[in-house]
Amino acid sequence: MTTELRAAALEVGVRLGDVDGNLERLRSALERGAASGAHLLVLPELATSGYVFDDAAEAAQAAVTRDDPRFDALRAALPEGVVAVFGYLERDGDRLYNSAVVITRDATIGQYRKAHLWDREREIFDVGDTAGAVFDTAVGRLGVAICYDNEFPEVPRALALAGADVLALPVNWPLVPRPDGEHAPEIIQAMGSARSSRLPTVIADRAGSERGVRWTGGTVVIDGDGWIAAVPDDGIAVADLRLSPGDKSLNPRNDLFGDRRPDLY
Amino acid sequence: MTTELRAAALEVGVRLGDVDGNLERLRSALERGAASGAHLLVLPELATSGYVFDDAAEAAQAAVTRDDPRFDALRAALPEGVVAVFGYLERDGDRLYNSAVVITRDATIGQYRKAHLWDREREIFDVGDTAGAVFDTAVGRLGVAICYDNEFPEVPRALALAGADVLALPVNWPLVPRPDGEHAPEIIQAMGSARSSRLPTVIADRAGSERGVRWTGGTVVIDGDGWIAAVPDDGIAVADLRLSPGDKSLNPRNDLFGDRRPDLY
Numbered sequence: 001m002t003t004e005l006r007a008a009a010l011e012v013g014v015r016l017g018d019v020d021g022n023l024e025r026l027r028s029a030l031e032r033g034a035a036s037g038a039h040l041l042v043l044p045e046l047a048t049s050g051y052v053f054d055d056a057a058e059a060a061q062a063a064v065t066r067d068d069p070r071f072d073a074l075r076a077a078l079p080e081g082v083v084a085v086f087g088y089l090e091r092d093g094d095r096l097y098n099s100a101v102v103i104t105r106d107a108t109i110g111q112y113r114k115a116h117l118w119d120r121e122r123e124i125f126d127v128g129d130t131a132g133a134v135f136d137t138a139v140g141r142l143g144v145a146i147c148y149d150n151e152f153p154e155v156p157r158a159l160a161l162a163g164a165d166v167l168a169l170p171v172n173w174p175l176v177p178r179p180d181g182e183h184a185p186e187i188i189q190a191m192g193s194a195r196s197s198r199l200p201t202v203i204a205d206r207a208g209s210e211r212g213v214r215w216t217g218g219t220v221v222i223d224g225d226g227w228i229a230a231v232p233d234d235g236i237a238v239a240d241l242r243l244s245p246g247d248k249s250l251n252p253r254n255d256l257f258g259d260r261r262p263d264l265y
Numbered sequence: 266m267t268t269e270l271r272a273a274a275l276e277v278g279v280r281l282g283d284v285d286g287n288l289e290r291l292r293s294a295l296e297r298g299a300a301s302g303a304h305l306l307v308l309p310e311l312a313t314s315g316y317v318f319d320d321a322a323e324a325a326q327a328a329v330t331r332d333d334p335r336f337d338a339l340r341a342a343l344p345e346g347v348v349a350v351f352g353y354l355e356r357d358g359d360r361l362y363n364s365a366v367v368i369t370r371d372a373t374i375g376q377y378r379k380a381h382l383w384d385r386e387r388e389i390f391d392v393g394d395t396a397g398a399v400f401d402t403a404v405g406r407l408g409v410a411i412c413y414d415n416e417f418p419e420v421p422r423a424l425a426l427a428g429a430d431v432l433a434l435p436v437n438w439p440l441v442p443r444p445d446g447e448h449a450p451e452i453i454q455a456m457g458s459a460r461s462s463r464l465p466t467v468i469a470d471r472a473g474s475e476r477g478v479r480w481t482g483g484t485v486v487i488d489g490d491g492w493i494a495a496v497p498d499d500g501i502a503v504a505d506l507r508l509s510p511g512d513k514s515l516n517p518r519n520d521l522f523g524d525r526r527p528d529l530y
Contacts, residue, residue, distance in 0.1 A: 115526050119518050131529035153418035153461050154530040179492055181446075185460055188491060192457030195450055196418050226453060227444055253384050261380050264396035265419040 002244045005139055005166065008038035009204040009219045011235040016050030016210055017062045023048060023070050029235075030077040030084055036238045038082070040139050042202040045087035045114075045147050045170040046098060052211040056096060056124045063091035066101065066111055078105045083137045085144055086204075087170035095126045100144050100170050102135050110135035114146040116155075132159045132167075140165035140243055143199070147171040150201075151189055160197035161257065165243045167194075167201040173216035184218045187228075195226025198248050198256055200241040207232075267509045270404050270431065273303035274469040274484045276500040281315030281475055282327045288313060288335050294500075295342040295349055301503045303347070305404045307467040310352035310379075310412050310435040311363060317476040321361060321389045328356035331366065331376055343370045348402045350409055351469075352435035360391045365409050365435050367400050375400035379411040381420075397424045397432075405430035405508055408464070412436040415466075416454055425462030426522065430508045432459075432466040438481035449483045452493075460491025463513050463521055465506040472497075 010029045014022050026047055033041035045051070049062035064070070078084055083104055090099035090113070098114040098121060113128025114121075132145035132155045143164030149155045150169055159167060173186050182188070187203070194201045201222040206215035221230040221239040229239035248256035275294045279287050291312055298306035310316070314327035329335070343349055348369055355364035355378070363379040363386060378393025379386075397410035397420045408429030414420045415434055424432060438451050447453070452468070459466045466487040471480035486495040486504040494504035513521035 115529060116524050119516055122518055127526075129529070131526050148524075151461060152525060152530075153422050153458065154525070157418050158530045182492070185491055188453055189457040189460060192454040193418065195454060196416060226450055227447065251384055253387050259381050259413075260417060260419070261392075261396050264380060264394070265417075265423045 002242050005040055005241045005243050006038045007040040007042070007166065007202045007221055007239060007241050008033040008036050009042045009202050009221055009237045011204070011207050011219050011232055012043055012047050014044065014047055014050050014206065016052060019048055019062050019064065023074065026086060027074055027077045030074060032236060034077070034079050034082050036236060038238055040166065040168065040202060041082065041084040042168045042204045043084070043086035043170060044204045044206050045172045046089050047086045047170065049089035050210055051172045052213050053124060059089060059096055059124045060091065063089045063096055065091055066099070071103070075103050075105055078103065080105055081138050083109065083139050083142065085168040085170060087146060096124055097128065098125045098146060100146055102137065102142060102144060104138065109137055110144070112144045112146070114149060116148045116152055118148040131155050134159055134162045134164045140245060143167040145169055147173065150193065151186065153193060156193035156199055157197055160199045164199060165245050166241060167199050169201055169203045171203055171205045171218065173205050173218050175214040175216045184216045186216070187218055187220055191222055191226040194222045194224060196256065198224040198244065200224045200243065267507050270305055270506045270508050271303045272305040272307070272431065272467045272486055272504060272506050273298040273301050274307045274467050274486055274502045276469070276472050276484050276497055277308055277312050279309065279312055279315050279471065281317060284313055284327050284329065288339065291351060292339055292342045295339060297501060299342070299344050299347050301501060303503055305431065305433065305467060306347065306349040307433045307469045308349070308351035308435060309469045309471050310437045311354050312351045312435065314354035315475055316437045317478050318389060324354060324361055324389045325356065328354045328361055330356055331364070336368070340368050340370055343368065345370055346403050348374070348404050348407065350433040350435060352411060361389055362393065363390045363411060365411055367402065367407060367409060369403065374402055375409070377409045377411070379414060381413045381417055383413040396420050399424055399427045399429045405510060408432040410434055412438065415458065416451065418458060421458035421464055422462055425464045429464060430510050431506060432464050434466055434468045436468055436470045436483065438470050438483050440479040440481045449481045451481070452483055452485060456487055456491040459487045459489060461521065463489040463509065465489045465508065
């Protein structure tokens with residue numbers, strides 16, 4: 001059975017270290033996303049804190065716990081039936097994590113801690129103990145991964161094999177060179193992984209720059225055929241995605257999952 | 266240590282069922298590839314036979330054994346130090362395979378039988394028992410897969426993890442719709458898999474059409490960063506690829522393989 005899901009990926013004007021201001025900007029973005037009619041809203045990685053910290057001590061100043069009461073205002077911004085995913089800088093005792101949370105108006109559905117850390121993140125964060133995660137939500141089985149996680153082809157594949165109908169991917173992509181006319185390389189990788197597993201992928205990136213790091217501005221919604229279904233218009237990318245839970249057939253003789261040879265790899 | 270490899274992917278005007286004519290066209294293409302100075306030459310899938318057979322009986326008429334003496338003339342067309350890969354329709358007793366062979370002037374280096382069969386291939390061919398293969402050659406550790414194999418992200422990843430420095434990919438890609446301005450979807454998948462594993466990928470596709478099937482004309486050389494290094498100019502795509510055997514480092518803190526979390530997937 002095919003269902004349709006309107007999904008939105010949102011840019012947010014995150015400011016480094018300004019947690020209260022960022023939470024307000026996230027709340028505003030969630031309201032805007034909900035007003036688009038989307039039932040899945042995805043916001044960037046580390047959206048509560050910003051990214052380019054000098055060291056762990058500075059990052060710790062912008063950390064929050066997963067039960068921070070200020071998250072209540074974000075949940076309250078969501079209409080019934082809407083699911084939102086955003087990245088935040090999590091403190092758990094003495095440890096910091098690059099985390100994402102899945103929320104609805106009524107509940108916190110799930111938590112995920114990034115498993116593949118990029119560059120200086122290694123000096124700040126501990127790693128999570130799952131490579132992405134899948135949660136049952138009102139919009140279907142929702143895969144969650146963060147940024148560099150998705151550049152490991154094992155991750156989107158494993159999430160799809162675990163039943164994810166759609167992938168929410170908060171990212172902070174530093175801009176890297178690319179040939180004229182090409183998409184950002186991380187987008188190409190996500191287009192490929194989406195197509196390989198019929199896994200629509202909703203990516204919220206940063207735009208602008210932070211402490212001299214320019215962001216890619218790669219916010220995009222990718223459909224289950226691997227094509228770009230939406231790019232931002234005034235900060236929000238909205239697309240109606242077809243979800244076909246469990247259906248990976250390509251033609252009467254081929255199936256993206258059924259044709260796998262797991263005995264050989 | 267980084268080495269440079271000039272690689273060429275060649276279009277061949279394959280005609281359905283015309284084995285002797287196709288062998289002559291392959292020989293001519295190999296000569297042309299060698300004249301470009303390339304040390305790795307890749308030709309299309311099923312290049313001895315064509316693709317769009319009505320049934321197994323018709324395909325069997327165009328099958329050859331792996332030790333067919335007519336292959337000698339192909340080897341003889343190669344200068345010393347040049348490695349070539351082409352697809353052929355293999356007969357082994359009563360069975361047919363969609364195979365690829367790796368040859369040099371002096372020897373047959375290796376054989377591979379396609380492990381993931383597309384559509385009506387299932388009515389004609391038996392499947393191979395490895396998902397791609399890796400061979401030690403004069404141009405480095407050479408991965409070989411065929412067409413649909415590479416759309417399973419497990420395949421290029423496993424070949425790279427097995428030490429492949431470069432991937433030879435003979436294909437016959439039927440043309441499918443794509444949005445304006447986008448690469449063929451199979452090329453996007455190959456760009457992503459090349460980048461994920463720093464696995465330069467040399468793809469030889471068909472052009473034109475056969476029995477009403479239009480081909481993608483997707484012949485392309487993709488470098489280890491996942492970018493298109495060459496497309497065909499008058500039937501031949503030539504690029505100088507950087508090979509860095511075993512080196513998957515991205516920066517002092519990140520490594521495409523070292524950052525994997527194999528305990529988690």
